[in-house]
Amino acid sequence: MRGSVVGTAVTLAAGALLTAAMTTATASPPPTAPAPSRTGASQPVLVDCLWQQTVRPDDFILACGDGNSRLTGLRWSEWGPDGATAEGVNMVNDCKPYCAAGTFRSYPVTVRLDGATSWKKHPEVQRYDRMSLTYPEDRPEGFKQVMTYPLWD
Known part of the structure; x- marks a missing residue:
């Protein structure tokens, strides 16, 4: 009992x-830092792999097919019609000896978004169409100091 x-x-x-x-x-x-927003009626958005629109995301997958390159810890200092700028880390799988057995390596990076244009899926929404990554120090093997990518439409 x-x-x-x-x-x-x-x-x-x-x-x-x-x-x-x-x-x-x-x-x-x-929290003191603003959370990523899923809306952006008055400002451009960043469209991700799943066609979700975000403003000032903390993370962003660059390699949608396999996830072997992603941006993490993004801290945005600018976000507007003329562009957006953030500091963060690019986590890249070295794929050695092959991707499933590879190691993710981190590289400090400055992210720049620009080219705000109408999004084909939602023409009333402005979305960034170009991303540039600048590696101030080390960078992944085969990468230039500045890499520029078109973004999804």
């Missing part, structure tokens, strides 16, 4: 702690 009372008390205490933790988490102030 005593074991049953102790077990019930432990269960009730755990439930109270969980409730307190959830209440505290939901009452917490919003």
